Amino acid sequence: MDTPLHLSNIVVHVISGTIALIVGFLILFKTKGTPLHVKLGTLFIYCMIVVVTTGAFGVIVFKRNLFLLLITVLAAYNTYSGFRVLKEKSNRFYLKDLLAMLGALTIALVFVYYLKFIGFYWNPVVIYSGVGYLLLVVSYDVFRYCIPASRYGNLWRYEHSSKMISAMGALLSAFVGTLLPDYKPYSQILPSLVMILIMIFFNIKIYIRLKNKM
DSSP states (O other), rough: OOHHHHHHHHHHHHHHHHHHHHHHHHHTSOOOSHHHHHHHHHHHHHHHHHHHHHHHHHHHTTTTTTTTHHHHHHHHHHHHHHOOOOOHSSSOOOOOHHHHHHHHHHHHHHHHHHHHHHOOOOOOHHHHHHHHHHHHHHHHHGGGGGGGGGHHTTHHHHHHHHHHHHHHHHHHHHHHHHHHHHGTHHHHHHHHHEEEEEEHHHHHHHHHHHHHOO
């Protein structure tokens, strides 16, 4: 039986996640760089902090829905890295960013090892695609330190857009997967694929806008 504390954690998690999704989609359709965009972006990050904290609390303390651990790590790292690149607008090295990478990778790899040890009870396609995407993002974050600062330019715009949309993708995947459990793994995979298409669309928009300014 769920305790009042666990139920409260679920309620806060669901409400903050729903608000984050609504705010995230509002940001997508609003003009970028405006005061409204900044305010909505700040609200999105705060909501994601609550989502990640309550998600981790639910998995670690209440031992519920272990798959949420992977989703939590994906959402947390993309939100953190997307915010950091917006703040710095450069590929300058910071130790805390490296620690965030190592932390995300360690949790994800331990998660996969643990699932293999106890036997998969989630579809392996969902697990490996999630871990694989996290590896892809972290690999890029390591590689970008090799890019000369003089050539880094506007790459931060693509990074910020891609990572924030990726965080939304993880959130949407968990949301739809929870609402439609009978349709897994499609109810988990398809939302992520939709967000990847949206990510590509907005990156193309960024490219066209920057090209027109030249």
